[in-house]
Amino acid sequence: MDFQIALFLVQDGATNGAIYAMLALALVLVFSVTRVIFIPQGEFVAYGALTLASLQSGQIPGTLWLLVVVSTIAVLAELWRCWRNGLPIGLHGFGWLVGYPLILALLLWYLPLASLPAFVQVLVALAVVVPLGPLMYRLVYQPIAEASVLILLIVSVAIHVVLVGLGLLFFGAEGLRTAPFTDASFEMGPLLINGQQVWVILVSIGLIVGLWRFFSRTLYGKALRATAMNRTGARLMGFSPVFAGKLTFLLAAFIGTLSGVLIAPITTIYYDTGFLIGLKGFVAAIVGGLISFPIAAAGAVLVGLLESFASFYASAYKEVIVFTLIIPVLLWRSLTSHHIEEE
Template structure:
């Protein structure tokens, strides 16, 4: 392998790794705050790409009925909870949070699709449509079982993945779709040619990582999320509501999934089931990074992108096998470093 070929493979691996970075950050964020391994993260990525492609074809995407349906369910769950707690006076506020706000992007999209809109507006509408899915799924699926063991939460997350895949099959059909490139052209840097879309992927991934860091370091909601991730009981004693931080974590994760879907859609044809493998590779990166560290998740995701790229050069049929098999030495090494003496309760506390 020549140095020039190695540089090209590294370029491709880092570009793919930029998408895995966004997904890994979302998975780690949700896990630290709620203990949920968000398996359906990749489904939100695919949903974003399919929604954008459908809007570009001047058709109405299935997201327009999926979001209101989840909003009605979420409001029903919240209304029952408030009624049982004797807090019926808070129902109007709940209706605003769980019905009006999630449905607002749907109404805006229905009104806007009458005109030929520029790509930037379509992207904004697409992300706005996907954004409420995170908090709505948290309210309907995970909040009622928030105190369940991690294994139960994982089983429910896997079941949710299959449910979302089925709903997306109904909403978008079995055929794959690909949105238009957001940024064309190419730039030569250091002898390597970077397409506009690739530069957009790299720049957006870096910018989102920076914004996430600023959010955690310099905002009160970000500090509340950090406190909940460190000690859920202590955060609750300090007046931080785990339900609220969980909704914010899922909202941020849905935003990251929306950005990732907009970026990866134009370079890969995605279908209703395509997001699972993207989320799984990002999860591998998060595990390699420790599943408890954002910088570790970034490094692990970039490693997965590079490993996938170089493996595909040798044998494209083995790239998934090698990526997933890379977990084994990492897990064995961590087990050896931990001494292998942790009992079952200690292991669950670590998760």
């Protein structure tokens, strides 16, 4: 192995690490605010990539119908809540649940999907997939928000299985790739860097900085942090935990979908790819103890590099090496931190 190969491996590892970092951030965010270990995070990656691929081949993605169905169920749930609590029946406060999917469906029906500029296709893919996040919170997690971490985890596994099954139904068993955002590639010494990898790393850094500013500078960000620290306290201060949950899931779905859209041109994405990517993000999140954003991001880069070098030296044991990382990390964490039993 010479220096050039090492550089290639670092480049590859850093690109993957950037994706894992985004997912790790989303996982830490969701866990700290809602205590949900968000297994379906990876499905947003797959849905985002595959939705974009369907759009580029001029088809209406199956995820649109999922959005329509899920928001219809959400409307029914809201109407039921009004009726049971004796509130006047109407669409006040959740009119967007009816309007948004309808407008989106009409748009997709009339737009010439395959010939849209790539940037607009990405926006459409985000518009279709991201709202599934808050809707998922409304229908699945909101009714059991006070349940134990274990129950929330079991529900997450169930959602993951359902979404993978739907993914197979919508997109078929074979993998898809999308056209790259840019064909530009430039040489840096011996390295050939393609534009897409630059995109991935820049967006990932941008997102990390953006999240950091959001949490430290804005009111909503501070409120989310407050909810993460003390749910009852935040509620007493007038910040609704339901709103916090929806906002968190919106952010998580956005990060997941964006990661999917970014890696779809570099690799082949299958309906079930998301799980493994999410799991590696999860390893990184564990390194950060599911609470620390910067350590999780650093852990993600570590996972990416480890994976890249492991695939060079011992490709048959690559996954074993990556997932074994979790054992020393857990040991170290359990020895250095005070563990507080929940409940």
